[in-house]
């Protein structure tokens with residue numbers, strides 16, 4: 001009798017074990033299937049090969065198109081740190097196959113293609129900001145990824161990377177920006193006088209205007 005109880009218990013224990021193993025196999029299969037079905041968000045983007053680097057924010061593709069990165073601006077050729085920005089961009093993408101994500105506006109006024117560019121799953125526009133070789137430059141309707149880009153810039157400025165190793169010199173006693181345009185000006189800039197009174201933001205420090213995602217006006221060059 002005692003023996004049969006023991007045998008009965010061990011039988012039901014082994015049945016439990018089998019059920020547990022079967023459940024585990026099922027769970028693994030479900031996990032495997034769902035990971036196979038997960039779509040790479042970059043998979044459907046157009047891909048192209050980078051054959052030349054123009055500067056820190058512009059590249060050329062094998063099909064002849066020039067691509068200007070959306071949302072960032074790097075020092076112009078001849079300005080301090082322009083070479084560092086170009087070298088950083090070169091190391092990231094030259095000779096590589098990249099993926100292009102377009103904004104709402106496809107071309108700028110110079111006929112360059114505007115894009116967020118991805119290499120090895122990373123967004124180049126963001127990487128250049130993170131390294132401290134660019135400031136944010138938003139315009140028109142191309143406002144995708146704005147928050148991420150400003151956060152990347154702020155991280156670089158907080159850690160004094162690249163352009164932000166030393167504070168930028170002040171060029172006037174205060175700066176004027178608007179809530180909507182992402183530009184800042186010298187107070188005497190004609191563009192600044194166009195800003196509506198209730199939309200004016202005043203910054204005492206140049207770097208503070210940049211930190212909030214504003215780019216220096218190309219006319220008054222604050």
Ligand SMILES: [Zn+2]
Pocket residue numbers: 184185186189190191192217218219220221
């Ligand atoms: Zn201006």
